[in-house]
Amino acid sequence: xxxxxxxxxxxxxxxxxxxxxxxxxxxxxxxxxxxxxxxxxxxxxxxxxxxxxxxxxxxxxxxxxxxxxxxxxxxxxxxxxxxxxxxxxxxxxxxxxxxxxxxxxxxxxxxxxxxxxxxxxxxxxxxxxxxxxxxxxxxxxxxxxxxxxxxxxxxxxxxxxxxxxxxxxxxxxxxxxxxxxxxxxxxxxxxxxxxxxxxxxxxxxxxxxxxxxxxxxxxxxxxxxxxxxxxxxxxxxxxxxxxxxxxxxxxxxxxxxxxxxxxxxxxxxxxxxxxxxxxxxxxxxxxxxxxxxxxxxxxxxxxxxxxxxxxxxxxxxxxxxxxxxxxxxxxxxxxxxxxxxxxxxxxxxxxxxxxxxxxxxxxxxxxxxxxxxxxxxxxxxxxxxxxxxxxxxxxxxxxxxxxxxxxxxxxxxxxxxxxxxxxxxxxxxxxxxxxxxxxxxxxxxxxxxxxxxxxxxxxxxxxxxxxxxxxxxxxxxxxxxxxxxxxxxxxxxxxxxxxxxxxxxxxxxxxxxxxxxxxxxxxxxxxxxxxxxxxxxxxxxxxxxxxxxxxxxxxxxxxxxxxxxxxxxxxxxxxxxxxxxxxxxxxxxxxxxxxxxxxxxxxxxxxxxxxxxxxxxxxxxxxxxxxxxxxxxxxxxxxxxxxxxxxxxxxxxxxxxxxxxxxxxxxxxxxxxxxxxxxxxxxxxxxxxxxxxxxxxxxxxxxxxxxxxxxxxxxxxxxxxxxxxxxxxxxxxxxxxxxxxxxxxxxxxxxx
Amino acid sequence: xxxxxxxxxxxxxxxxxxxxxxxxxxxxxxxxxxxxxxxxxxxxxxxxxxxxxxxxxxxxxxxxxxxxxxxxxxxxxxxxxxxxxxxxxxxxxxxxxxxxxxxxxxxxxxxxxxxxxxxxxxxxxxxxxxxxxxxxxxxxxxxxxxxxxx
Numbered sequence: 001x002x003x004x005x006x007x008x009x010x011x012x013x014x015x016x017x018x019x020x021x022x023x024x025x026x027x028x029x030x031x032x033x034x035x036x037x038x039x040x041x042x043x044x045x046x047x048x049x050x051x052x053x054x055x056x057x058x059x060x061x062x063x064x065x066x067x068x069x070x071x072x073x074x075x076x077x078x079x080x081x082x083x084x085x086x087x088x089x090x091x092x093x094x095x096x097x098x099x100x101x102x103x104x105x106x107x108x109x110x111x112x113x114x115x116x117x118x119x120x121x122x123x124x125x126x127x128x129x130x131x132x133x134x135x136x137x138x139x140x141x142x143x144x145x146x147x148x149x150x151x152x153x154x155x156x157x158x159x160x161x162x163x164x165x166x167x168x169x170x171x172x173x174x175x176x177x178x179x180x181x182x183x184x185x186x187x188x189x190x191x192x193x194x195x196x197x198x199x200x201x202x203x204x205x206x207x208x209x210x211x212x213x214x215x216x217x218x219x220x221x222x223x224x225x226x227x228x229x230x231x232x233x234x235x236x237x238x239x240x241x242x243x244x245x246x247x248x249x250x251x252x253x254x255x256x257x258x259x260x261x262x263x264x265x266x267x268x269x270x271x272x273x274x275x276x277x278x279x280x281x282x283x284x285x286x287x288x289x290x291x292x293x294x295x296x297x298x299x300x301x302x303x304x305x306x307x308x309x310x311x312x313x314x315x316x317x318x319x320x321x322x323x324x325x326x327x328x329x330x331x332x333x334x335x336x337x338x339x340x341x342x343x344x345x346x347x348x349x350x351x352x353x354x355x356x357x358x359x360x361x362x363x364x365x366x367x368x369x370x371x372x373x374x375x376x377x378x379x380x381x382x383x384x385x386x387x388x389x390x391x392x393x394x395x396x397x398x399x400x401x402x403x404x405x406x407x408x409x410x411x412x413x414x415x416x417x418x419x420x421x422x423x424x425x426x427x428x429x430x431x432x433x434x435x436x437x438x439x440x441x442x443x444x445x446x447x448x449x450x451x452x453x454x455x456x457x458x459x460x461x462x463x464x465x466x467x468x469x470x471x472x473x474x475x476x477x478x479x480x481x482x483x484x485x486x487x488x489x490x491x492x493x494x495x496x497x498x499x500x501x502x503x504x505x506x507x508x509x510x511x512x513x514x515x516x517x518x519x520x521x522x523x524x525x526x527x528x529x530x531x532x533x534x535x536x537x538x539x540x541x542x543x544x545x546x547x548x549x550x551x552x553x554x555x556x557x558x559x560x561x562x563x564x565x566x567x568x569x570x571x572x573x574x575x576x577x578x579x580x581x582x583x584x585x586x587x588x589x590x591x592x593x594x595x596x597x598x599x600x601x602x603x604x605x606x607x608x609x610x611x612x613x614x615x616x617x618x619x620x621x622x623x624x625x626x627x628x629x630x631x632x633x634x635x636x637x638x639x640x641x642x643x644x645x646x647x648x649x650x651x652x653x654x655x656x657x658x659x660x661x662x663x664x665x666x667x668x669x670x671x672x673x674x675x676x677x678x679x680x681x682x683x684x685x686x687x688x689x690x691x692x693x694x695x696x697x698x699x700x701x702x703x704x705x706x707x708x709x710x711x712x713x714x715x716x717x718x719x720x721x722x723x724x725x726x727x728x729x730x731x732x733x734x735x736x737x738x739x740x741x742x743x744x745x746x747x748x749x750x751x752x
Numbered sequence: 753x754x755x756x757x758x759x760x761x762x763x764x765x766x767x768x769x770x771x772x773x774x775x776x777x778x779x780x781x782x783x784x785x786x787x788x789x790x791x792x793x794x795x796x797x798x799x800x801x802x803x804x805x806x807x808x809x810x811x812x813x814x815x816x817x818x819x820x821x822x823x824x825x826x827x828x829x830x831x832x833x834x835x836x837x838x839x840x841x842x843x844x845x846x847x848x849x850x851x852x853x854x855x856x857x858x859x860x861x862x863x864x865x866x867x868x869x870x871x872x873x874x875x876x877x878x879x880x881x882x883x884x885x886x887x888x889x890x891x892x893x894x895x896x897x898x899x900x901x902x
Contacts, residue, residue: 633784637776641792645882648799652886655893708846709863710781718786719871723844726870727829730877734822737884741819744892 014095018086021099025079025106032071036463039068046116057177062116064180065467066247069319070113070240072464077236077326078106080442084330085228087438088337098138102232105131109237113244118167118177121245125163125205128238129156135229136222148221151529155208155218163205163245166198170252173198183251183474190256199258202249210242210296213270214525220289227336230285231329235292236322243299243318247311247472255306260392263304268400270297275407279508280515284332284342284415288325291368291411294404295321302383305390305397308469308478313382315468316481319460320367320379320450327364327446328415331357334439335419340429344414348423353432356440358420363447365416367454369409369501370494373483375453375460380405380497382481384490402497409501410508457481557669560676567679577689588629596622607664609654617647634714759804766813769797777875781863787871791878798883807890810883818884825876832870844870 035045049059063071082102089095108127115121130153137149171177173192174185182189189195206212211219222234233239246254246263253259271294278290295317302314334357336342339350351358367376383405387398425432434440453460461481469477485491504511585593599618606612620643627636700713700721710716718726773794780786802810814821836845851861 634786634789637784637789638792641789641796644796645792645799645886648803649886649889652889652893708867709848709851709859710867712780712782712784712786714784715780715786715871718788719781719867719874720844720846723833723867723870726874727833727844730826730829730874733877733881734819734826737819737822737881740885741888744888 013091014086014089018090018095018099019083021103022079022082022086025075025082029072029075029079032068032075035063035068039063039065039467040463048116051120056171056175057119058117059120060117060178061111061114061120062180063114064471065464065469066244066315066471067114069315069464069468070237070244071110073319073322074106074109074113074237077232077322077442077446078102080326080330080445081228081232083438084231084333084442085226087436088226088228088333090438094138098135098226098229101131101134101138102229105135105233105238109241112241116179118171118179118182121179122160122164122167125209125241126157126160128233128241129153129160132156132222132233132238135233136225138226138229139224142224145224148218148224152218152222154533155215155529159205159208159215162201162208166201166205169194169198169201179248183249186252186254189252195253195256196258199253199256199262202245202253203262206242206246207266207300208242209245210239210300211270211293212242212266212297212300213273214528216270216274216293217524217526217529219293220286223285223289227285227329227333230289231326231333234289235325235329239292239296240299240318240322243296243303243314246300246303247314247468250303250306250311250472251474254303260304260306263300264393264397267297267299267301267304268396270294271301271404272400272407275404275411276515278411279407279504279511280519282343282345282512284335284344284419285329287411287414288328288332291408292321292325294408295325298383298401298404301397301400302386305386305392307386307389307391308473308475309382309389310386311473312465312469312477312479313379313386315465315472316382317379318468319453319464320375323446323450323453324364324367324376327360327443327450328368330439330443330446331361331364332415334360334435334443337435337439338429339419339427339432341427344418347419347427347432349420349425350427350432351420353425353427354420354434356434356444360440360443360447361420362416363451364443365412367447367450368415369412370405370497373451373454375450375457377494378454378457378481378483380494381485381490384493385485388489398493402493402500405497406500406504409498410504413501413505414508454483457483553669557672560672564672564676564679567676567683571679571682571686574686577686588625592622592625592629595625609657610651613647613650613654616650617643620646632714634712755804759801762800762804766797766801769800770794773797773875777871780871781867787874788878791875792882794875794879795882795886798879799886802883802886802890807887811887814883818880818887820880822877822880822884825873825878825880828873828876829870830873832866832873835866835869 038045044062044064046063047061051057051059082099085098085102086095089098105128108124108131111124112121112128115124133149133153136152137145139145140149167177170182170189173189173194174182176182189198192198208215219234219239223230225234274290274293274297278287278294281287281290299314299318299321302310302317332342335347335350335354338354338357339347341347363374367374370376370380383401384398387401388394390397458481465481466477596619599615599622602615603612603619606615620639624636624639624643627633627639697713700717703721704713704716705711708716708720710720773790776785776793777787777790778785780790798810798814801813811817816824833844835847837843839845839847845866847866848861848863849865851859851863851865853859
């Protein structure tokens with residue numbers, strides 16, 4: 001096969017190495033399963049490495065029910081996504097970079113969900129933000145991808161900063177950064193005067209990460225990422241980090257009025273908003289993105305309800321959602337690979353050509369719709385049960401859940417029926433067919449899990465859900481997972497959901513038309529974001545124009561003015577101590593004085609620049625002689641050599657500096673110079689007036705030879721006692737030389 | 753600057769000043785001097801050559817590229833620091849392989865070790881950094897002046 005150099009992304013198929021990440025992830029999943037039994041029995045393994053001891057920060061990890069469930073999800077779904085990616089990008093040379101970034105993300109996510117130290121958690125939190133940025137912008141040659149990636153980065157990054165501030169305040173109040181210890185101090189936090197501040201900061205972090213209104217818009221935008229990335233980050237794992245953190249910190253912060261009346265309204269509003277906009281999409285992937293926002297807000301709302309049953313419902317729904325949503329995302333990729341499009345107006349009647357895809361999508365969609373006997377049904381029943389027994393706004397919670405669930409039923413219908421049944425076959429690709437095993441294995445397992453967990457809910461209830469609830473609620477779960485809870489309100493509500501959902505499904509095309517029409521008139525928070533960016537840009541631009549006007553003279557004038565003002569403020573706010581001062585001196589002192597003043601008068605009076613610069617060197621030489629006379633030979637040598645080099649450099653630069661445009665006599669600059677010069681002189685005199693603490697000098701004199709085998713203290717300080725500073729300075733010299741090289745050379749070649 | 757006397761003198765002086773610079777560098781631990789001052793002095797020697805005999809000649813005499821010298825020097829400081837880090841577990845702790853402790857508690861031997869390597873790194877960084885900027889500046893300014901003249 002001939003290579004096509006014009007399309008660099010198409011290369012030879014990747015070798016067997018492409019399976020390595022999937023295999024590793026699968027093995028790690030297996031390793032984590034061995035903790036299921038101890039964790040269910042209340043033994044939580046810990047791993048602690050002391051890190052910044054003085055600040056009480058440690059590299060601490062702890063595996064309780066919540067962390068373990070997330071670890072299993074991350075590694076298990078990770079294994080399937082890695083396998084999927086290796087097939088999806090099989091003949092794309094970017095596969096390796098994708099796999100590596102995905103692994104970096106998986107490690108960050110794993111660290112985030114198992115960390116037991118607030119600072120450690122934050123570091124991994126930022127790790128997921130950065131890797132997500134790289135993954136969303138994977139098609140970095142596309143403008144839309146870059147924009148979406150930047151949007152995700154800015155919003156989740158800003159939220160991350162707020163979260164960090166909140167965590168630091170929490171650590172300050174608790175006196176520890178260990179989250180498991182913070183969670184024992186719930187009453188302390190809730191009655192503390194900083195509680196509102198902490199709550200707002202932490203919730204900002206959670207809401208931005210988990211795409212709650214008004215920050216929800218970045219998640220549909222992030223669908224610019226390739227399908228495996230969307231399935232992994234933006235449905236199953238990363239976006240759940242916000243939900244995870246709310247659950248994690250619930251014992252410390254949860255259950256207050258503020259908590260309840262923030263999470264329930266925001267959750268409910270986002271939920272309905274997202275599921276309505278999901279109806280508008282014809283691109284299946286985008287539709288799934290909106291239903292993901294809906295799923296996240298459902299969990300947020302349930303955590304807001306705060307009862308034991310609500311937490312159980314939230315945790316169950318979290319697992320339900322992870323299974324069906326990852327399966328659906330991956331299946332949409334299968335539809336796209338198999339038929340050439342993922343827009344349900346362009347594909348139809350595929351059930352005969354893609355039988356396997358049809359089955360997988362069907363199973364997962366049934367779970368999303370919440371039909372028995374799938375896991376989704378159990379989750380939905382528990383949501384209704386929890387809503388009915390909510391202590392706050394029960395009818396509101398149930399009503400919102402009912403509307404959102406009905407819209408989900410309609411969306412499920414669109415995903416599972418439109419592309420597959422009741423129409424003649426239609427696809428952009430000739431001979432549509434099921435894709436290979438690498439693509440279907442993951443979705444099959446995931447949707448199969450949805451069915452298995454529905455049929456045998458006791459197993460997953462005991463192994464995962466009950467430990468999760470125990471970790472979040474701090475008490476054992478009431479009730480148990482079961483498919484059949486008897487006749488009652490929840491069942492009635494389920495029936496109502498299906499009826500309403502079916503109605504919506506059949507009226508779908510009208511609803512979509514309507515949504516299309518009003519779309520532009522509905523206020524969208526994304527416009528605030530855009531406006532904010534534009535404003536930031538113009539402030540930065542105007543600020544730059546104001547500060548950087550390109551005139552060296554004005555830079556120097558401002559720098560000196562600021563220095564002078566600082567010195568004078570310090571002088572005037574201090575107490576004046578004058579040194580003993582006499583106008584007498586040795587002959588050598590007067591000689592130096594004469595040399596310096598004579599050189600200075602040449603600097604100020606000369607009409608030749610070269611003469612002025614050389615005379616400036618004379619001033620420096622005079623100062624060097626002062627150092628020699630008073631015993632600082634090292635400083636004198638350095639001063640002298642530097643003066644020589646400065647004169648040479650200035651003389652070269654002189655050739656390029658403009659000759660005209662600057663007047664000989666400039667009263668304003670003279671005033672600035674006098675202002676600064678007087679300030680420096682005064683401060684020097686004041687320094688002489690104070691007693692100098694010589695204990696450091698004594699220490700160096702005493703230790704220099706015995707400890708460092710050197711009698712020249714200056715040098716010993718430079719290379720031994722303060723060697724680290726010197727090392728930094730050498731690095732600075734290197735960077736300065738490189739920067740000068742780049743600035744001087746780089747632009748010139750282009751100009752030629 | 754096309755002074756034959758100056759350029760001849762500079763060529764003759766170059767090795768002498770460089771040796772002087774190395775001497776100043778080496779005695780720096782006990783007498784005034786050291787890597788920083790020695791580096792400056794060596795840089796001045798090459799500056800003299802550059803100003804009198806031209807950049808091309810100065811580059812040829814220097815043999816290595818200035819930025820490579822600076823980078824190598826940075827490497828020397830790093831290795832000098834890591835040496836103590838590996839041997840004693842404290843980054844930048846001085847290692848003196850030729851100094852032994854005598855029976856009466858005093859120490860004697862050749863004071864050569866990680867600190868000297870570190871200081872030599874400083875010497876090279878200063879030399880390379882200064883000359884890197886100087887040569888580039890000179891080349892750019894000279895070439896642009898030529899362009900304007902032609």
